[in-house]
Amino acid sequence: MLNQYGPIVIFAVIAAAFPVALLWLAKFVRPSFKPTPEKVMPYECGITPESDARGRYTVRFYVIAILFVIFDVETVYLYPWAVQYQALGLFGLVEMLVFLGILIIGYIWLWKRGALEWI
Amino acid sequence: MWNAFFHRADYLAIKPEVLLTMFGLAVLLFDFLLEKRDKYLNAVLALIGLGFAAVQLGMFWPLLVGQLPYSGFGGTFTLDTFAVLAKLIIVLATAIVVLLSMKYLEIEGAHLGEYYALLLLSAVGMMFLVSGSDLIVLFIALELMALCEYVLTGFLRVNRKSNEAAVKFFLLGAFSSGLLLYGMSLLYGIGGSTKLSIIAQRLAERPSPDPLSWVAMITLLAGIFFKIAAVPFHQWTPDVYEGAPTSITAFISVAPKVASFAFFIRILIAALWPMRAEWQVLTIGVSIATMTLGNLAAITQTNIKRFFGYSTISHVGYLLLGLVAAADGNREGLTAIVIYLLVYAFMNLGAFSVVIVMRRKDLIGDEIDDLAGLMARAPGLAILMLIFLLSLAGIPPTAGFIGKYFIFLSLIETGHYYLAVLAVVYAVVALYYYFRIVVAMFMKKAPDTVPLATGPGVTVALGVAVAMTLLIGIYPQPFIMMAREAVRPFFS
Numbered sequence: 001m002l003n004q005y006g007p008i009v010i011f012a013v014i015a016a017a018f019p020v021a022l023l024w025l026a027k028f029v030r031p032s033f034k035p036t037p038e039k040v041m042p043y044e045c046g047i048t049p050e051s052d053a054r055g056r057y058t059v060r061f062y063v064i065a066i067l068f069v070i071f072d073v074e075t076v077y078l079y080p081w082a083v084q085y086q087a088l089g090l091f092g093l094v095e096m097l098v099f100l101g102i103l104i105i106g107y108i109w110l111w112k113r114g115a116l117e118w119i
Numbered sequence: 120m121w122n123a124f125f126h127r128a129d130y131l132a133i134k135p136e137v138l139l140t141m142f143g144l145a146v147l148l149f150d151f152l153l154e155k156r157d158k159y160l161n162a163v164l165a166l167i168g169l170g171f172a173a174v175q176l177g178m179f180w181p182l183l184v185g186q187l188p189y190s191g192f193g194g195t196f197t198l199d200t201f202a203v204l205a206k207l208i209i210v211l212a213t214a215i216v217v218l219l220s221m222k223y224l225e226i227e228g229a230h231l232g233e234y235y236a237l238l239l240l241s242a243v244g245m246m247f248l249v250s251g252s253d254l255i256v257l258f259i260a261l262e263l264m265a266l267c268e269y270v271l272t273g274f275l276r277v278n279r280k281s282n283e284a285a286v287k288f289f290l291l292g293a294f295s296s297g298l299l300l301y302g303m304s305l306l307y308g309i310g311g312s313t314k315l316s317i318i319a320q321r322l323a324e325r326p327s328p329d330p331l332s333w334v335a336m337i338t339l340l341a342g343i344f345f346k347i348a349a350v351p352f353h354q355w356t357p358d359v360y361e362g363a364p365t366s367i368t369a370f371i372s373v374a375p376k377v378a379s380f381a382f383f384i385r386i387l388i389a390a391l392w393p394m395r396a397e398w399q400v401l402t403i404g405v406s407i408a409t410m411t412l413g414n415l416a417a418i419t420q421t422n423i424k425r426f427f428g429y430s431t432i433s434h435v436g437y438l439l440l441g442l443v444a445a446a447d448g449n450r451e452g453l454t455a456i457v458i459y460l461l462v463y464a465f466m467n468l469g470a471f472s473v474v475i476v477m478r479r480k481d482l483i484g485d486e487i488d489d490l491a492g493l494m495a496r497a498p499g500l501a502i503l504m505l506i507f508l509l510s511l512a513g514i515p516p517t518a519g520f521i522g523k524y525f526i527f528l529s530l531i532e533t534g535h536y537y538l539a540v541l542a543v544v545y546a547v548v549a550l551y552y553y554f555r556i557v558v559a560m561f562m563k564k565a566p567d568t569v570p571l572a573t574g575p576g577v578t579v580a581l582g583v584a585v586a587m588t589l590l591i592g593i594y595p596q597p598f599i600m601m602a603r604e605a606v607r608p609f610f611s
Contacts, residue, residue, distance in 0.1 A: 105144045112151050 063115055074103055129191035132198045135172040135179075135206065136246050142168025143239035150232025158230040162221045162576070165235040169214040169242075176210065179203045188608050194314055195253035197385075199608040204457065204601060205249040205381040208464050212374045213242045215468045215580045220366040222574035223475050227364060229275055238370065241267035245378030252389060254303045254313040257382060261299070261346070264378060265292050268371055272363040284362025291345070291355045299342025305335035306390065315390040323393040336394055339386065340401060346379040349439060350408040353432050357420075360428035365478060365485065368424050369471035372431045373464045380438060380460055384453065387442065388609045399446035402439050407541065410436030414548045423474055423556070424485045427467070430511065433549060434463055437526055440538060444529035450603075450610055451532060455525030457602040462518040462591055466510040469584030473504040476571045487556055492565025500571070501560045503585050508557055510588050512550040518591035521598075 042049055081088065081096050088095075110116065130137075146164050153160055180203050183189070188199035217235060224230040244263030251257040269292060273285025303313075309325070309332055310318030322332055345352040360368045391398055413433030420426040438459055444452030477484025494501040510517035523546060530539040591598050 102140075102144065105148060109147045 060118065067110070067115065070103075070106070074100075125192055128189070129196070132179075132189055132191045132196065135175045135210070136243050138171045138175065139168055139210075139239050139243045139246070142171070143236045143243065146232050146236045146239065150236075153232075155230075158225075158232070159221050161230075161232045161235045162217050165217050165239055166214060168239060169210050169217065173207065173210045173214070176203055176207050180207075184604055190252070194316075195256045196247075196250050197252040198250060201381070201384075201457075201605045201608055202250040204605040205377055205460075206246045208377050208461055209242055209245045209249070209374050211583075212377065212464045212468060213238055213370070215472075215583060216366055216370040216374070218576040218580040219369060219468075219472055219475050221576040222572055223364070223366050223478055226478055226480060226572060227275055229364075234271065234274060237267045237271050241271070241370075242374065245374055248378045249381035249385070251382070252315045252385065254307060254315070254318075257386075258296075258300065258303060261379075261382070262296065264375060265296070265346075268292075268367075268375060271367045271370070272359055274367065275364055278362075280362040281364065282362075284359045287362075288355055288359045295342045295345035295352065297342075298338050298345070302335050302337070302339025302342060305331065306339065309335060315386070318390045319392055322391065325393075332394060333397065336391055336398060337401070339391075340398065343379065343383050343386070344405060347376060347383065347435050347438075348432055349405050349435050350412045350432065353409070353412065356432055357416075357425040357428035360431075361422055361424045361485070363424075365424065365471065365475050368427070369468055369475070372427060372471070373467050376431070376435070377460050377464060380456065384442070384445075384456065384609070388445070388453075395446040399443055402442050402446070403535075403538065406436045406439035406443065407538075408436075409433070409439060410542065410545045414545045414552075417552045418548070418555075420552075421487055422485055423487050423490070426487065426552075426556075427470065427474075430549070430553075431467070433545065434459075434467075434511075436545075437523065437542060438463075440526050440530055440535075440542060443535060443538065444526075444533045447533040448610075449529050449533045450606060451525060452529040453606040453609060454599070454602045455522070455529050457605050458525055458591075458595075458598060459522035461598065461602070462510070462522040462588070465584045465587040465591075466507050466517070466519055469581060469588060470504065470507040470511065472577055472581045472584060473500055473507070476500060476573055476577055478572055479569065487559050488563075488566075490556060491559045491563035493560040496565050496568060497571055500581075503581055504560060505557060506585055506588060508553040510592065512553045513546050514550070516589070516592045518588045518595075521591055521595045525599075 042053070077099065078096070081092055085092065142165065145168075146161050149164055150158075150161055179198065180200065183198065183200045183203060188197050190197050217238060220234065220238075221230075224234060241264050244260050244265075244267065247260035248257060248264060251260055269285055269289040272288050273282050275281035306318050307313055310321040312318065312321075325332055341352065345355075348356040360372065363371065387395075387398060410433055413429050413431070413436055417426055417429035417433065420429060438456055441452045441456035441459065444455070446452075473490075474485065477489050482489065490504075493504065506517060510519035513519045513523040523542075527539050527542060530536075530542070
């Protein structure tokens with residue numbers, strides 16, 4: 001038991017001690033930190049930030065994000081099929097066409113419903 | 120050879136599901152061609168699809184009677200008499216809900232094709248759920264069913280309660296799916312496979328008592344208890360039932376219950392059978408708690424949809440008793456559950472059909488007082504409601520009696536006398552609260568005489584529901600034979 005888990009315990013101790021030791025050592029080398037308003041400001045390419053980043057934005061972005069995820073997943077499904085195209089043959093092609101067909105019906109539906117319009 | 124992976128027959132076995140998917144997608148597109156006043160044609164198309172699926176399932180039945188189950192898609196999909204019967208109940212229940220929805224959605228001003236498409240796709244999820252014999256297939260089917268339900272619950276977009284119910288349902292549902300998935304991952308860890316039969320073999324080989332399989336079983340069962348609304352995972356039920364559109368309340372009180380119970384039975388018998396002593400204890404505790412809370416909480420409800428929420432919970436308690444008997448190897452226990460589910464589907468949908476008729480432009484019609492004086496306003500409807508309520512309470516000669524009779528019989532055969540006594544006592548309590556509605560209908564004065572929102576759809580739904588409720592009650596023999604045949608695959 002100890003033989004098997006011993007190395008893991010030693011590893012965990014070293015892993016925990018290492019960052020603590022480094023932070024402690026860095027205290028001796030680094031210049032002392034004196035905060036000023038400019039230093040604590042969020043970094044925005046050197047320009048003074050104009051407003052808070054946690055603003056409210058329109059819900060339409062969520063619709064676009066959801067649509068993106070759907071077609072993203074579609075691509076993820078297409079990759080393994082494309083790699084194994086030779087092995088899967090006609091069967092794979094038909095299965096993939098069925099899958100794409102269902103997605104296309106969904107696409108037509110959301111187009112017609114106006115989900116792609118930016119009102 | 121058609122292809123290197125699956126047999127051609129595999130695709131024939133999922134034909135009802137494929138048909139329903141195609142019709143669901145067709146409804147989505149068909150909706151764009153329709154004028155506003157022709158939206159009922161969506162429902163007609165959905166009904167045609169359900170009819171095709173039902174006919175196909177009816178053709179499967181004689182092929183499977185007395186035969187070994189058909190196992191397709193590399194053993195991930197099982198078609199046996201049990202699955203076919205459960206699918207038939209699901210398809211019929213969905214068809215009745217489609218009939219109920221036509222007039223109701225028009226009044227709510229939400230008559231859209233998506234509604235019917237989601238109903239059909241939810242039914243597809245349920246049908247895969249009752250046939251799946253692989254954890255991955257089961258989980259995907261469960262999610263397909265549940266996701267459609269969440270959207271349908273929030274279908275009345277301008278209604279606050281509907282939205283609240285949908286969000287509640289979604290959050291709790293996602294949580295319970297997480298629990299279920301945790302249990303499934305542990306089972307996969309124990310079994311080294313996602314196939315139920317292999318998991319059962321590995322579980323049988325493990326020493327007893329085994330903490331790991333205990334945790335796997337409890338988390339898995341907690342997820343399923345949520346889906347079937349068993350105490351202590353029932354809290355979502357009254358809220359969702361109250362907020363959802365009434366037609367959807369009817370739907371989620373029946374079809375997903377049938378599917379989840381079929382899934383529950385298959386998991387317990389096909390995968391967790393080596394642990395039957397353990398899950399029997401758990402099921403006894405949960406069923407007592409479920410019957411107690413469901414029956415006692417229903418007494419004080421004034422909203423009829425919440426009332427039926429608690430009434431559903433109490434019925435789930437009775438159904439779980441069948442599993443207690445089944446754990447002792449009693450076939451009648453499972454037969455009782457199948458009959459009870461069949462009966463419950465028709466009587467509950469019938470009662471909801473009457474509630475749906477109460478909906479008017481200015482009145483939601485979901486308070487028990489809204490049914491007051493129904494006998495004077497519409498004697499036919501009042502009599503029908505009386506039959507459904509008698510059946511829900513389990514009074515002969517209605518179907519509800521047959522369901523309860525077999526549950527009690529299986530408990531007595533296996534020597535669980537105290538459970539049988541408790542169940543009978545709660546049946547008396549149930550009679551009291553169901554008769555609160557009867558009192559309102561027959562002995563109170565009607566508030567007004569505005570005509571009710573009947574239509575051809577609701578009339579057909581009521582006709583089918585009452586015919587089945589009385590037929591199963593008066594001449595149960597063929598249905599008992601069917602149920603016996605359906606549970607045979609589990610004991611051979």
